Amino acid sequence: MTLDRRQALRTLAFGGIGAVAAPAWAEKLAELARDHSEHAHAALTAAAETAAWAPKVLDAHQNETVVILSELIIPQTETPGAKAAKVNEFIDWVLKDADERDRKEFLKGLAWMDGRSQELFGTDFASAAPDQQTALLTILASAKNKAFEDQTGIDFFKAIKALTITGYYTSEIGMSQELGDDGQVFLLEFPGCKHPQHKA
Numbered sequence: 001m002t003l004d005r006r007q008a009l010r011t012l013a014f015g016g017i018g019a020v021a022a023p024a025w026a027e028k029l030a031e032l033a034r035d036h037s038e039h040a041h042a043a044l045t046a047a048a049e050t051a052a053w054a055p056k057v058l059d060a061h062q063n064e065t066v067v068i069l070s071e072l073i074i075p076q077t078e079t080p081g082a083k084a085a086k087v088n089e090f091i092d093w094v095l096k097d098a099d100e101r102d103r104k105e106f107l108k109g110l111a112w113m114d115g116r117s118q119e120l121f122g123t124d125f126a127s128a129a130p131d132q133q134t135a136l137l138t139i140l141a142s143a144k145n146k147a148f149e150d151q152t153g154i155d156f157f158k159a160i161k162a163l164t165i166t167g168y169y170t171s172e173i174g175m176s177q178e179l180g181d182d183g184q185v186f187l188l189e190f191p192g193c194k195h196p197q198h199k200a
Contacts, residue, residue, distance in 0.1 A: 025105040026159035032102075033094045033166040057095040057103065058088075062110055065126045066091055069113075070164040072137060080173050082164055090167035091160070109156020116153055 022030075055063050070082035070091070082088075095103050113136070117125040121132045128136075139145055140157040 022158045022162075023105070023155045025102040026155055026162060028102050029094060029098055029106060029159055030162035030166065032098055033090070033163050036094060036097065053086075053089055055089075055092040057107075058092050061124075061126065062107070063088055063092065065110060065113065065124075066160070068126055068133065069137075069160055070167070072133060073161055073164045074168050082168050085168050085171040085173040087164050087167040087171070090171070091163045094163060094167075106156065106159055109152055109159065112152045112156060116150075 058066060066088045067083055070087040074082040074085075074087070076084065095106060098106075114124040114126075117123060117128050117132070117136060120136065121128045125133060125136070136153075137157065140150065140153050145154065
């Protein structure tokens with residue numbers, strides 16, 4: 001991925017809220033996602049050819065919640081949304097490679113979404129009605145929301161938004177159908193993945 005593309009992804013993810021507003025753990029997860037995106041999608045595609053996908057970090061309920069959240073962030077329109085691009089698989093892959101502290105912060109935020117949904121609507125986030133889910137995300141996305149009790153959710157929403165945007169726009173669906181990349185774009189060099197945990 002070129003620096004320009006990495007910067008574009010970062011701007012999409014954090015440009016509207018400002019990097020200063022994003023917690024350090026969310027920025028670290030987003031950076032990991034940007035650094036690992038090509039390798040992650042290739043690994044997930046290869047794994048899908050040999051076996052059914054199973055999350056490494058998320059449990060079934062957490063994965064369902066991530067699917068719903070990512071699709072709310074990038075819904076299906078005339079082009080496929082985040083669910084079709086399997087952004088949940090990408091997010092699980094990033095969490096697997098993340099520092100334990102950053103992973104725990106993300107999972108804490110995911111649990112917070114269920115708790116806040118229970119308070120507001122009497123059910124967990126995944127079971128809430130679509131308009132209720134949207135209402136909660138609208139609260140978290142509002143720049144005017146300074147409520148202390150919502151800060152965990154606000155930080156989490158920034159993180160999952162960044163991961164969703166990176167996962168989607170570096171996927172085959174996001175690249176070809178949304179961005180119109182016909183495969184003719186090429187890099188002058190490709191140094192390969194430099195992370196030791198990915199050396200075969």
